[in-house]
Every structure is written in C-alpha cells, then in structure tokens.
Amino acid sequence: MEISRYVAFSSDPAGGNPAGVVLDATGVDDSVMLATAAELGYSESAFVVPADDDTLDIRYFSPLAEVPFCGHATIATAVAYAERHGTGRLLLRTKAGPVPVTTDRAADGTLTATLVSVAPHTEPLAEADLAELLAILGWSTADLDPALPPRVAFAGARHPILAAATRERLADLDYDMEALAALMAREDWTTVDLVRRESETVFHARNPFPPGGVVEDPATGAAAAAFGGYLRELELVAAPATLTIHQGVDMGRPSTITVTVPKEPGAGIGVTGTAVRI
Numbered sequence: 001m002e003i004s005r006y007v008a009f010s011s012d013p014a015g016g017n018p019a020g021v022v023l024d025a026t027g028v029d030d031s032v033m034l035a036t037a038a039e040l041g042y043s044e045s046a047f048v049v050p051a052d053d054d055t056l057d058i059r060y061f062s063p064l065a066e067v068p069f070c071g072h073a074t075i076a077t078a079v080a081y082a083e084r085h086g087t088g089r090l091l092l093r094t095k096a097g098p099v100p101v102t103t104d105r106a107a108d109g110t111l112t113a114t115l116v117s118v119a120p121h122t123e124p125l126a127e128a129d130l131a132e133l134l135a136i137l138g139w140s141t142a143d144l145d146p147a148l149p150p151r152v153a154f155a156g157a158r159h160p161i162l163a164a165a166t167r168e169r170l171a172d173l174d175y176d177m178e179a180l181a182a183l184m185a186r187e188d189w190t191t192v193d194l195v196r197r198e199s200e201t202v203f204h205a206r207n208p209f210p211p212g213g214v215v216e217d218p219a220t221g222a223a224a225a226a227f228g229g230y231l232r233e234l235e236l237v238a239a240p241a242t243l244t245i246h247q248g249v250d251m252g253r254p255s256t257i258t259v260t261v262p263k264e265p266g267a268g269i270g271v272t273g274t275a276v277r278i
Contacts, residue, residue, distance in 0.1 A: 069156030071221015120229025
C-alpha cells in the first residue's frame with residue numbers, strides 16, 4: 001500500500017491541513033485503514049479503490065474512527081490523482097453520497113481541485129445542546145453574533161455552527177476536549193464550525209475536532225460546504241456567491257478555502273483549494 005502525504009488548502013507544505021492519501025487501497029480492510037490513519041496522525045486520511053473510468057470509491061478515516069465525508073482529504077486525493085493521471089473530472093463515491101470533483105492546472109503549474117457537495121441542509125440546534133456546547137467552549141450567549149444564528153449544518157457531515165461576535169472571541173479557543181468529544185458523539189457532529197464574519201463574503205473559521213483525536217482542524221472543507229449551504233438556506237448571503245474562508249491562522253497553519261454557493265435551493269456547494277505534496 002503506497003501512502004502519500006499532502007496538505008490541502010495551501011500551496012505551502014507548512015500551512016493547510018495534512019492528509020494521508022492511498023490511491024489504491026484495493027483489498028485493504030477497515031482495521032488496516034484505521035491503523036494507518038492513526039499512525040499518520042492527521043485529522044483524516046483517504047483510502048481509494050478505483051472503480052470504473054474516472055470513478056473512485058473513497059473512504060475517510062481519522063486516527064480514531066471513520067467519517068462519512070472529508071473535504072480536505074478529497075482535495076488532496078484529487079490533486080494526487082491529477083499528478084499521476086492528468087487533470088479532469090472525477091466522481092468520488094463517498095459514504096455520504098456521490099461527490100464530483102474537477103481538477104485544473106494553473107499557468108504556474110499549481111493544481112487546484114473543486115468538489116461539489118451532496119445536497120446541503122440545516123437543522124435547528126436544540127437550546128439544551130447549545131447551552132451545553134457554549135459551556136464546554138467557555139462561551140456565553142453574549143459572545144455570539146446574532147446576525148448568524150446557531151444551527152446544525154450538513155453537506156456530507158453534520159456540524160454545529162456558532163458565529164463569534166468578535167475576532168478576539170474566535171482567537172481565544174480553550175475547551176474541555178473529553179466533554180466536547182462526548183457531546184459530539186451523542187449528537188453525531190463531525191466538527192464544530194466556529195466562524196467570524198469579516199465582510200459580506202469573507203469569513204474566519206476554527207473547527208474543534210475531538211472525535212478525530214485532534215484539538216483543532218486547520219482546514220475543514222466539509223464544514224465549509226455545510227456553512228455555504230447554511231448561509232444560502234437562511235438567506236444570509238446573496239446567492240450566487242463566492243466566499244473566502246480563512247482557517248488555521250490561529251494554530252499556525254494558514255489555509256484558504258473558496259466556497260461557491262449556487263442560487264438554486266438544494267444544489268451542492270462548491271469547495272475549491274490547492275494541495276501540495278509534503
């Protein structure tokens with residue numbers, strides 16, 4: 001089994017979110033995938049089994065468990081595949097559903113990939129769950145931006161969304177990892193998407209990820225897609241729209257995620273980023 005290492009959502013190997021990529025995991029069982037992800041220690045690793053032409057079956061493992069969908073490992077996998085087979089269109093069959101991905105090469109040789117999520121939707125965040133989540137984070141209701149109400153958003157995985165009233169509140173992240181892991185396991189949340197709105201289309205994000213065994217994810221494509229769907233469904237952005245999400249800055253791994261929000265209700269959300277080999 002050949003394992004490659006990439007960072008996604010950055011052109012600098014010192015930034016972005018690292019992912020392990022196995023482009024041919026044919027015959028590899030679940031226990032080996034999980035053990036490999038744990039040994040790599042990245043928030044997720046992707047394991048691919050080639051199917052028909054330009055169709056790949058893909059699974060994602062954190063160091064602790066399998067997750068149904070992962071954005072940064074998808075971007076890393078698509079770029080790794082393009083390096084070996086050329087750019088173009090792929091169809092990834094994930095546990096969350098089919099995810100088309102397109103890769104392109106810029107004039108300077110940089111490879112980018114764009115995925116289109118499964119249909120997104122949002123759900124209410126129960127008052128009791130919100131109160132528990134705020135307590136674990138050490139936040140209060142006064143720390144929230146009332147213009148971006150708390151919700152649970154989905155675009156392949158479920159993420160509660162909390163918007164900080166200030167950039168300083170977002171920068172000060174200190175939480176009980178064990179308590180948050182237990183809450184997220186109970187509610188089937190993959191990461192917690194903490195955001196701060198800088199302008200109409202520019203956001204900052206942080207994503208605690210204790211279910212994956214890491215304190216924080218430096219770039220979370222799945223949460224970015226879910227957030228794009230949230231903004232459209234709640235009419236908090238004028239669609240169609242292109243958003244920029246800065247993540248990983250506060251943990252020293254700056255990442256840039258481009259999110260494309262089509263106007264059509266229920267249409268998949270586009271997530272674009274670069275990836276480079278470590």
